[in-house]
Amino acid sequence: MTTKLDQILDAARSHTDEVIKPNVDAWNEAGVWPRDASDKAGALGLTGLYAPEDFGGQGLPLGEGIRVYEELGKGDGAYAFALSMHNICTFAACGYGTDKLKDDWARDLTSGRKLANFALTEPQSGSDATNMYSRAVINEDGTWTINGAKAWVSLAGEADIYFTVVKTTDEPGHKDMAMIAIPKDTPGLSFGPRYETPSYNFLPLSEMYMDNVIVSEDNIILPVGQGLQGSLMAIDIARVSIASGCCGLMEAALDTALSYAKNRKMFKGSNLDLDGIQWMLGEVATELEASRLLYRAAANALGTPEGPLMAAHAKRFVPDCAVKAANTCTQVLGGMGLLKPYGMDRLSRLSQMLRIVDGTTEISRVVIGRSLKKRAEGLPDLPVPKGFGER
CATH class of the missing domain: 1.20.140.10 (Butyryl-CoA Dehydrogenase, subunit A, domain 3)
Known part of the structure; x- marks a missing residue:
């Protein structure tokens, strides 16, 4: 009996053999994210692996869905990495996002029509996540005004929404940390020059800058205290x-x-x-x-x-x-x-x-x-x- 996991793994193998392997060298030469490829991945169900079926996802447990990246990694590890981060964000949106965020974004993310990525690391801190300078001020109307910078953001400028971790006070520690989703077209959000990488030029990596970025409270993924x-x-x-x-x-x-x-x-x-x-x-x-x-x-x-x-x-x-x-x-x-x-x-x-x-x-x-x-x-x-x- 063929299971859903079997079907998804078969789809990932086909995607690797028919899309990634024949084209990865050309992607690197062009230095541009292959949006047509990730669109095809979405059509195969590879961009909503852990998301509920009600939102157009595959509803796979993490222990099963993660096996997809082994198949994609046979074609290219950077491509597999990018899709894995998108799937994590999609999982977070569907599982922890507000009803408004789910209505606005869930199906676009599970289908791959829109791409998401995660922004935690900062220029001055990598593994020490509590050493964070990005700050969010919660306004009287519930909106958040965010200032700061993130580093090593993958799909920088290519993803349509960025799940961003911020602090909400100047107090040390992590009790004030939260995660909020920032759409790419939000005023004040910008990206630095792309990092020069040797063998995965198609994957855009750069810093992300937030200059008085204002985001609705509807975009909160994890509230204050749960961000870390x-x-x-x-x-x-x-x-x-x-x-x-x-x-x-x-x-x-x-x-x-x-x-x-x-x-x-x-x-x-x-x-x-x-x-x-x-x-x-x-x-x-x-x-x-x-x-x-x-x-x-x-x-x-x-x-x-x-x-x-x-x-x-x-x-x-x-x-x-x-x-x-x-x-x-x-x-x-x-x-x-x-x-x-x-x-x-x-x-x-x-x-x-x-x-x-x-x-x-x-x-x-x-x-x-x-x-x-x-x-x-x-x-x-x-x-x-x-x-x-x-x-």
Whole structure:
């Protein structure tokens, strides 16, 4: 029996094979977001994965929907990343937005007619989200006046609405943080020059500036006091989504290396007959299988007390494996791996990008380390051996 997940994964595979793979190099050459491609993704149901069916979404649980990015990642990790962030925002709009916001935006977002993105990071702060300068003043009529800047905003100037985290006082900490959606055409909202990126030029990334931006209270996603908690949940979903996309990237690298090695004649056989090549690619294959198991377990844990730690494990382990896989598979191709048509350079750079965004692997290690300290507190002290340390 074919399930909805099966249908969506089949649609993602078709989208990858028919739209992403044949065109990604041209997208990068043009340096423009392929809106026609994301429109096609929307028509296939890939832009409302977790949103309720009542709003035109697929209604998939996070643990199932996140698997889509593995399929899209076989075509391009940056494209998969952008759609994953859109889906997170769509999930937030349909689940936490006001009735007015849902009426105005939900179906346009689930269909992909409108794109959304998340704005948390600021120029002076990355993983330290509480070190935030963006401020919202709540006016007497209920509107919010917002000033500040965000950095590393993906789909900058291309998305139609930005789910933006702000503080509402000058007090330190996170108890005054909130999330509000700012439409692109809001007066006072602007974007800086696009960042120059090496292998994902089609994905616009830049800073976002808010100069006396006035937004209706109807656009509040998370009220004052819930902004950080909601943002951390969004980041956990993003981290697992990135791990999913990395698995697709690893498979793409592995298949390229296998396709090359099986036909490369050397020492009276093919490269793939050599033990050294088999061992190199065998290690990639094992780490790909382990990565799949880990990100899927993490996806199923989202929303539970174990979710943040599992997301950290996935974001720590899987992108590291992707970087290693891209480098190993490039090595298998030898000099040919340096040539643009084989795409290995693009995969290497993308793997490094995915290792950094939405929390570096070092930040994941911090999360894991804190959990280990808590675990240690609950363990009994080991006895000191008799005579140890005595003089």
